[in-house]
Amino acid sequence: MDASEIPYEARAELLKALAHPLRLRLVHGLLKCGCRNVSCMESSTGQSQPCISQHLAKLKAAGVVTADRVGNEVYYEVAHPGAAAVVAALMGDREEDYHHV
16 A cells, blocks of 8 residues: 555544543543443543543544443444554553454
């Protein structure tokens, strides 16, 4: 693949979506623990529900996470195929230890 075929824009969008400490923490938590809801994220991060929801909306808009409603709860999971590799490299983890697609 030559340089003109590499999707630089899409890769930059993933990096922009992860370029906030809380968003990186949320994605890392989803990868480590699997699918989770906002209540669980509140208790693990100490951040408010509106704050977490705002960051999850940005991650969802960038295609990094998906959301599934189950009754009154919304559960999030990492959907971007490259997110696990990027987060593993940043965090010094092994990608195969993550829950992801």
